[in-house]
Amino acid sequence: MQTSGTDETGSLKPAGPTVAGTVIDAHTHLFTVGLLEEVLSKEPPEAMKRFREGLKTRKWGRPGREQTLPEMTPQQCAAWYVGRLADAGVSRAVVMSVMSDSQWTRDFLAAANGHVTALCNVDPRDPGAPALLEREMAAGFKGVKLLPVNRCYRLSDPACRPFFEKASELRASICVHYGVTVDPTGDLRYADPIDLSPVSRDFPDIPFVIAHFGAGWFDSVLRLAYQCKNVCVDTSGTNNWMDYHVPKMTLSEVFERALTAMGPERVLFGTDAGTTAPYRTWIKYQQVRTLEEMGLSDRERDLILRGNAARIYHLDEVLEDA
Numbered sequence: 001m002q003t004s005g006t007d008e009t010g011s012l013k014p015a016g017p018t019v020a021g022t023v024i025d026a027h028t029h030l031f032t033v034g035l036l037e038e039v040l041s042k043e044p045p046e047a048m049k050r051f052r053e054g055l056k057t058r059k060w061g062r063p064g065r066e067q068t069l070p071e072m073t074p075q076q077c078a079a080w081y082v083g084r085l086a087d088a089g090v091s092r093a094v095v096m097s098v099m100s101d102s103q104w105t106r107d108f109l110a111a112a113n114g115h116v117t118a119l120c121n122v123d124p125r126d127p128g129a130p131a132l133l134e135r136e137m138a139a140g141f142k143g144v145k146l147l148p149v150n151r152c153y154r155l156s157d158p159a160c161r162p163f164f165e166k167a168s169e170l171r172a173s174i175c176v177h178y179g180v181t182v183d184p185t186g187d188l189r190y191a192d193p194i195d196l197s198p199v200s201r202d203f204p205d206i207p208f209v210i211a212h213f214g215a216g217w218f219d220s221v222l223r224l225a226y227q228c229k230n231v232c233v234d235t236s237g238t239n240n241w242m243d244y245h246v247p248k249m250t251l252s253e254v255f256e257r258a259l260t261a262m263g264p265e266r267v268l269f270g271t272d273a274g275t276t277a278p279y280r281t282w283i284k285y286q287q288v289r290t291l292e293e294m295g296l297s298d299r300e301r302d303l304i305l306r307g308n309a310a311r312i313y314h315l316d317e318v319l320e321d322a
């Protein structure tokens with residue numbers, strides 16, 4: 001089917017520059033049957049039990065709230081993903097890959113033609129990490145998503161240094177998930193963003209985006225952001241970490257503290273929408289409404305909802321052919 005965004009073959013036309021006043025979702029996810037099949041084919045049968053179960057049942061999501069895992073080619077999925085964003089009034093999205101070295105994701109990105117971009121997934125301790133990062137950036141990824149809580153490592157570990165040196169050289173932006181996680185294997189000993197301090201200090205040219213306002217470690221994020229001007233936050237997710245935060249804060253108070261500490265150039269809107277459940281339009285509604293009620297200027301709102309993601313994830317730079 002040809003829509004306004006596709007050519008006669010059904011392929012997506014290349015994305016143009018981002019437009020002021022539109023909304024970019026700086027934190028989404030992608031899970032499909034084909035992607036899981038590829039990842040699991042490289043793992044021993046006993047590994048990644050949760051993923052294996054999802055693939056077997058074609059169901060994905062939080063326990064009790066599983067939904068059907070989409071079964072599409074990367075090209076079909078790209079067109080579907082972009083249509084879903086358009087229906088939600090979102091102009092672009094940045095997918096946070098949780099799978100490493102995935103051809104399925106590279107094919108999806110190529111087909112998405114700039115409408116959806118992504119951060120790759122790399123284990124920064126791996127001696128092969130700099131070379132993998134180089135390949136992924138050449139394939140069109142804009143940076144890296146790191147998961148120290150889920151994978152149990154510290155970014156201050158000297159073993160990660162060659163990876164950060166390569167990230168700096170390649171202008172890769174980095175998003176880090178600290179704090180609480182829905183992943184039952186997560187270890188909160190690795191949850192405090194303060195661990196990033198020597199890294200953000202020593203690599204001031206790398207933008208570090210802490211996901212979900214630090215997911216419960218908000219005070220650490222604010223202190224780190226005071227010390228290192230290259231530390232930013234994304235606002236993505238339900239932000240239900242606020243239920244466990246002392247003292248109690250409202251979402252507008254969280255935004256207010258973040259904006260006071262970091263300014264409007266370092267806060268990026270996101271929903272943390274997955275692929276199986278309906279797109280999280282309510283989070284977009286809630287956050288856009290909160291920013292309106294706070295009385296921010298059009299310029300400040302545009303930075304948070306679009307401009308910062310476009311700048312930090314290089315969305316307005318022409319994609320080089322992979």
Ligand SMILES: [Zn+2]
Pocket residue numbers: 027028029096272
């Ligand atoms: Zn996420």
